[in-house]
Ligand SMILES: [Zn+2]
């Protein structure tokens with residue numbers, strides 16, 4: 398296998414991290430339904446008084462515990478303080494009492510250190526000093542009570558938009574407001590998993606991804622039951638399949654991080670099947686191209702070059718289509734915007750130049766991203782073709798990649814930093830490959 402390591406090297410800036418690509422579950426367009434009242438904490442409602450007491454016992458909210466102890470006024474109603482800060486989002490997103498300092502996700506397999514700080518077992522396992530207080534860690538004890546509260550929190554809060562203010566990326570709360578509870582819960586679980594895997598806690602990540610998968614499978618079953626006897630694949634079914642495919646890919650990433658080759662392949666292949674079944678939606682196709690490349694990389698590592706090249710080629714084909722579609726969309730939107738502008742110039746209503754500029758920047762970034770994905774695919778396939786002895790084809794692909802990158806050069810300064818870095822890395826890689834002696 399050692400002779401193959403060279404073959405497995407791929408551009409670091411390929412950008413195919415699960416974080417960026419598993420966007421099938423990101424909060425989407427809000428649907429009409431009433432958001433939960435922010436002042437009412439369903440966690441407390443579900444737990445009765447036990448929530449606060451148990452949380453205080455677990456050391457989760459010392460302030461709340463102190464308040465309860467210091468104010469024994471029997472007539473006064475118990476303050477409606479959520480042990481997890483639910484409803485106190487005026488302070489903005491923050492790490493709550495049940496967050497692990499190390500993975501920034503909610504505890505998984507919670508343990509308490511000798512100094513009394515809590516972490517995920519998987520996160521703190523190798524640490525000698527407590528990251529919170531610096532004390533030597535002489536013992537770690539499981540804390541099932543706290544873990545149970547965390548699970549309860551997820552169960553009760555995950556369907557609400559308020560949790561996104563605390564947990565989600567900026568602006569996510571508005572997007573999930575009104576989102577159906579199950580959908581929001583699946584997205585939330587995915588976010589927890591992505592955070593955990595980004596910091597290397599694969600045990601936590603896998604647990605959350607699996608919960609997300611179960612949630613989606615239930616949704617799928619419910620939709621299929623509702624529409625049994627219906628004709629073709631419904632859009633709703635396709636959307637859920639697309640998300641399930643993305644989650645399978647994330648589970649594959651967990652296995653890969655743990656060095657489990659069989660599990661990785663199984664999940665990636667499952668992801669490919671689900672995404673193929675999801676139809677020709679651009680989001681599904683984009684995710685499919687990523688999964689095809691991942692299966693291809695595994696085949697490549699196992700020395701199955703022909704199979705790898707075939708998979709890379711399929712991904713490349715999809716990305717050609719995606720780039721063309723993105724560019725067409727950009728033109729259509731540009732025209733629509735120009736027309737709107739002409740009408741408004743002569744009318745009394747003031748335009749919104751900021752919003753228009755933002756939309757234009759988003760369009761450019763989408764095109765740039767699609768072109769970079771395609772260039773990465775060209776490079777990947779070129780590497781495999783070269784190893785197979787098809788040097789003319791490899792050269793053609795490298796020229797294609799170079800052309801794509803050169804065309805992006807002019808507008809690059811206005812693009813997001815991530816895309817700029819990716820461009821630089823791909824350009825360097827393609828240059829090195831073209832200069833490298835043929836094997
Ligand atoms: Zn952790």
Ligand SMILES: [Zn+2]
Pocket residue numbers: 510512513514527528529530531532
């Ligand atoms: Zn400590």
